[in-house]
Amino acid sequence: MSSNAGSSASKDAFHAGFACFVGRPNAGKSTLTNAIMGQKIAITSKRPQTTRHVVRAILHRPDSQLILVDTPGLHRPRTLLGERLNELVRQTWSEVDVIGLCLPANEKPGPGDKFITGEIAKLHAKVVAVVTKIDLVSKDTLVRHLTNVAALGDFADIVPVSAKTGENLEELVKVLSDKLPESPQLYPDGMITEEPERVMMAELIREAALEGVRDELPHSLAVVIEDVEDEDSDGGPRKKIWAEIYVERDSQKGIIIGKGGERLKRVGTKARKGIAQLIDSRVYLDLHVRVAKDWQRDPKMLERLGF
Numbered sequence: 001m002s003s004n005a006g007s008s009a010s011k012d013a014f015h016a017g018f019a020c021f022v023g024r025p026n027a028g029k030s031t032l033t034n035a036i037m038g039q040k041i042a043i044t045s046k047r048p049q050t051t052r053h054v055v056r057a058i059l060h061r062p063d064s065q066l067i068l069v070d071t072p073g074l075h076r077p078r079t080l081l082g083e084r085l086n087e088l089v090r091q092t093w094s095e096v097d098v099i100g101l102c103l104p105a106n107e108k109p110g111p112g113d114k115f116i117t118g119e120i121a122k123l124h125a126k127v128v129a130v131v132t133k134i135d136l137v138s139k140d141t142l143v144r145h146l147t148n149v150a151a152l153g154d155f156a157d158i159v160p161v162s163a164k165t166g167e168n169l170e171e172l173v174k175v176l177s178d179k180l181p182e183s184p185q186l187y188p189d190g191m192i193t194e195e196p197e198r199v200m201m202a203e204l205i206r207e208a209a210l211e212g213v214r215d216e217l218p219h220s221l222a223v224v225i226e227d228v229e230d231e232d233s234d235g236g237p238r239k240k241i242w243a244e245i246y247v248e249r250d251s252q253k254g255i256i257i258g259k260g261g262e263r264l265k266r267v268g269t270k271a272r273k274g275i276a277q278l279i280d281s282r283v284y285l286d287l288h289v290r291v292a293k294d295w296q297r298d299p300k301m302l303e304r305l306g307f
């Protein structure tokens, strides 16, 4: 044991704490969280700003416990929902020990990245620049990119990774874990997320409902799990889940339901499979679509939808 500060002194100590990935929309934060966890937890998509909930993933290593908090991207708020999301991001940023600033290797750091770098520099957290999507660029481009990233701010480390190929992911976990404070384990062994199951179920339904229609209604859709019950059916025990999909207009309801209810049926089947896998049980999903006019601007409705 030694009283010296620094990593060599705390070699044998256990480190535990919170980390989050930040970066502009589409920087690869959710994909990175999923890849590190080796399983699907956050919801990813080709469209920006689909991450709505703070999802915690817990990474256990022999000498550390890294708790990943997933945040939505910071963006210019146009609605009350937008403002709430930004509040949520800032709140999360202020609560973590380490921040991984995600900078996609295939895009030059821009004013948005500069802005975020400035914002997080004000916090107590250590900041690691995570260069994402390195599978998309050549070695030469990557080297140039790393130089640009180094010029962007004062980072505790710079780690290039690919969530797609898995390159350098374990190194990233190590770098982030090393920067956590000395602390006993914060969560029990084996626990990988504290996100309530219902939120994850809702996200699976939301993802299924958005498939193919993201252009038409990217932010107009929210899902609430109304109830979950155990029941016995002919095929054995199963979970019966009542869920509601909220949209803002009648026309959107039509899009979700589809001709003769065909589309909603497909959404239900896809979501049911995902949920069954998530909770490892047979599932009966009772899915309804409701119109809540302008829910994104209605504080009561936002509360009900969990924002």
Ligand SMILES: Nc1nc2c(ncn2[C@@H]2O[C@H](COP(=O)(O)OP(=O)(O)OP(=O)(O)O)[C@@H](O)[C@H]2O)c(=O)[nH]1
Binding pocket: 023, 024, 025, 026, 027, 028, 029, 030, 031, 032, 043, 044, 045, 046, 047, 048, 049, 050, 051, 071, 072, 073, 132, 133, 134, 135, 136, 161, 162, 163, 164, 165
């Ligand atoms: N080729 C490649 N694509 C990636 C990688 N990581 C993420 N992507 C893609 O980049 C897009 C955005 O990834 P997300 O993980 O949803 O990005 P995000 O930063 O969480 O986005 P928001 O939720 O909008 O904040 C998706 O189409 C991913 O498939 C990677 O390592 N390699």
